[in-house]
Amino acid sequence: MNLPASFIDYTRSLLGDEEYDKLAAALQQEPPVSIRLNFNKLRMESGELRVAMQDNAVHSQLSILNSQLLPVPWSSEGFYLDERLTFTFDPLFHAGCYYVQEASSMFVEQVLRQYVTEPVVMLDLCAAPGGKSTHARSVLPEGSLLVANEVIRNRSQILAENLTKWGQPDVVVTNNDPADFSSLPSFFDVILTDVPCSGEGMFRKDPVAVEEWSPENVAICWQRQRRIIADIWPSLKPGGILIYSTCTYNTKEDEENVRWIQQEFGAEPLVLEVRKDWNITGNLLRDESDSSGHSALETPVYHFFPHKTKGEGFFLAALRKPETEEDNTLVFSFAKGKTSKKKDKKGGATPSLVTKEHLNIAKNWLNEEESASYLLSAEGTTIQIFPQRYADELAAMKQSLRIVSAGVGVGEVKGKDLIPGHALAMSSALLRREAFATEEVTYEQAIAYLRKEAITLSATAPRGYVLLTYRNIPLGFVKNIGNRANNLYPQEWRIRSGYLPDEIKTL
Incomplete structure (x- = not known):
């Protein structure tokens, strides 16, 4: 990987020679693979992954490459894999049993678990493809509502697909620009802004991010990020929580923007309890004071660097909107x-x-x-x-x-x-x-169904709508007409590949 010279110079000055050399070495290594399990559909028992059956007394054991799942320390649902699975050809992936998500970004869970204890209305503003949205929906208190938004239309469809597969009903998916939420003042208790950034933390996973990086792009990003925050801030209730995150290292998009949110809106930064062995890095700004006399080093922020933590680059800060701010709550x-x-x-x-x-x-x-x-x-x-x-x-x-x-x-x-x-x-x-006849299908039948191909059921399968299951997990519906079954899987979600890999590795 050939990193841009200006990135090297800036990051070396930020971290120091020794730390930068460790980071540069880590960026040459293969990134770890991590997933989050959907415990509404799966469960862990005695270190083994099992399918959650409708009858809790019955379980069907799953193995994963004859290896153990290593927990992601800061996530109750996250696990590292020893090697990458053939996710596209895993029926349980399409059934919403797990989500492939970068481990560092699962740290969002800590804000929700430590500061959100009652039902809330939460907005995930820049949500596609849905990793943080499905995660938030899993850990929010029961009775909460999640609004997941994506400004790009085709990506909003992908977002809706992934949230549908995750299977939790208290969700709304929207397709709007951040400024569109100005008509909903003081509407949300929590807003997650995983803002578009220069993507430095994704260099080893995305070669395009390396090619597109430049100081000019960083400048465009931090200005865009401030505009997004300014647009969405009125929609946050007084006393509400803003989660600001990026997948980049530089302080212009990270610490300096957090400082700007504090100065511009009077936001109070929130301290998160973290374990020392997570190796999270704190504030990288020099010890400068803002207009209120607070030192930058007093502002709690959380950096993930791949040479310190098992994951990609990630940054997060949590801030609370002042309670004293005028409440323009929308009256229904x-x-x-x-x-x-x-x-x-x-x-x-x-x-x-x-x-x-x-x-x-x-x-x-x-x-x-x-x-x-x-x-x-x-x-x-x-x-x-x-x-x-x-x-x-x-x-x-x-x-x-x-x-x-x-x-x-x-x-x-x-x-x-x-x-x-x-x-x-x-x-x-x-x-x-119990309202539907069910038919357990083989792996081959499951893949055919997910390709939107015609399925032939057993001779004992009744006519009418039948729920197909794979390892007792629902895959979707067919309408059995006797000699064949009409496939009701969504056309736009189908597996488009017509071949199977020589080696298939599934959950």
Whole structure:
């Protein structure tokens, strides 16, 4: 790897010769591979990974390359792998049993666990492809709502796909510029801003980041980052928490921007409890005081360097918005449980094709106990379920934001039939598996299904909608018509590769 000379000079002056040489050596090594397990679908028992069955007394053991999973120290769900799996060809990956995520970035969990103890409304502003969003959704207190946003339209679809596969229902996915959230003042309790950056911390994983790096690009990045924070700050409630993170090393995008947030908005930096053996690096700025007399070294920030921690470069700081700041909390004027209706070209409400019979069928597909606090609603041809306690918040967001998905899509009406939604199959909490005939498939059948190919079921499989499972984990639905089964897997999510690797390594 040929690093830019200006990067070498700046980083060497920042770290010192000895530390820089260690960093440069680490950047020549292969990056570690890490995943986060979805404990709603999997569980660890006595150091072994097992599939979480609906009957808790029954388990199906999984092995992973005959090796052990090494925990990521700062994450309750993160694990290092001895070697990279063939993730594309692992059905459990597509079923949302785990997410491939860089280990250092899992440190976000520490802010949520240490400072968020009650249900909150959280925004992940720059969320695609969904690593931090799926992570946050797993560790937030029960009853919380996560809004995951991505400004680029096609990436917002990928974000929605990954969150759907993760299977937790209290999620809204939006496709908006940070400035669009100005219509929602004091709306969020927590905002995660994993801002676009110069990507220095990803050099050994992404050669393009090395090619595109320049001092000029760093300058563009830190200015863009400040603009993003300024745009989103009014949407944070007084007393709310801003998590600022980057995957870069330089202080211009890191410490200097944190100092700017303190000075510009009066934000209070938050101290995180960390273990010494995590080898996290603190503030790299020289001992300079800001206008309030506070030393830069007093500001708690957290750097991850690959020569010290097993992961890539990462930076994080957590800050609290002053309680004394004027509270412009949005006052809801929406009737609880009502949803907006789409208009036709003449301005009238689009008639819904969903009947009471369809709604009754959909209710039968849901776990009655888990869905009791959720609102089932119909719009156009679709039936969705969303947490009732956040119906007003969703209505407010629909008025000012582009909503990609909200809650769980239970089903869609086509003709006279209600077709079960793939999101329902992925929702481990809401799906009532007894409502469907199930068919356990082989690895080969699972891959064929994920390629959106026609599937032939066993002769004993009943006609109608069948839930396919692999190692007892739901993969999705088919409609069995006897001689074959119509594949209902989402077309845009299919495995596009038509070959299988010579060696397949799966969870």
